[in-house]
Amino acid sequence: MNLISQIAPNFVTSALLKDGNIINDFNFRKSTRKKMVVLFFWPMDFTFVCPTEIIALNQLYNEFKKRNTKIIGVSRDSVFVHQAWQNLPIKQGGIGKIKYTLVSDIKGDIQNAYDVAHPTLGIALRASFIIDENNIVRHQVINDLPIGRNISDMVRTIDAIKLHEKYGEVCPANWKNGEKTIHPSKKGLIEYYQ
Structure with a gap:
């Protein structure tokens, strides 16, 4: 479930x-x-x-x-x-x-x-x-x-949840606290890859 x-x-x-x-x-x-x-x-x-x-x-x-x-x-x-x-x-x-x-x-x-x-x-x-x-x-x-x-990944996941709740940004694959995030839009994704 x-x-x-x-x-x-x-x-x-x-x-x-x-x-x-x-x-x-x-x-x-x-x-x-x-x-x-x-x-x-x-x-x-x-x-x-x-x-x-x-x-x-x-x-x-x-x-x-x-x-x-x-x-x-x-x-x-x-x-x-x-x-x-x-x-x-x-x-x-x-x-x-x-x-x-x-x-x-x-x-x-x-x-x-x-x-x-x-x-x-x-x-x-x-x-x-x-x-x-x-x-x-x-x-x-x-x-x-x-x-x-992987216990460290639990910490990373909590950081991602808190970051999203505070700023509305989303966290890409393999993201770690302090790294670049993505504004959840097409423009934000393009900016992330640039």
Whole structure:
């Protein structure tokens, strides 16, 4: 299902917060009010590609924070499994201290609402959504299980969304923050290529 330009589904579930506390009534919509969000799904804790993505997001946490963007991760594991994974050092297969919220989707309701369940395994595919301050999905990408995501490209995509919202300009292929943009017109495209 394509959720682009639609309101992101809300959910209430248990979550492991960045301070290490567990709550049972984490409300996605309330916790992300007036912020952009990177909502990402991973298949399972204590696996192989998943920790590399979770740690990479953690390493770029301040870049997302500078852009008024919250990161929220979702898997079918319980919050207690998330907590055990955090308590295990990275060099021993853990993820270490994470600066953002990890939620539990034991029943699979959240992955079903976002339509990111693997067709036969019942776990989430590697799906990422960038949601704006008005709860509108602006970007989504779904990778198969063996393919890790490009976390830096999430930052670039947020920059492109913010630039377009502020100036009305559009961002060409491979655009990076600070590079030339296009006024969305035939004249603007011609000027871009000159």
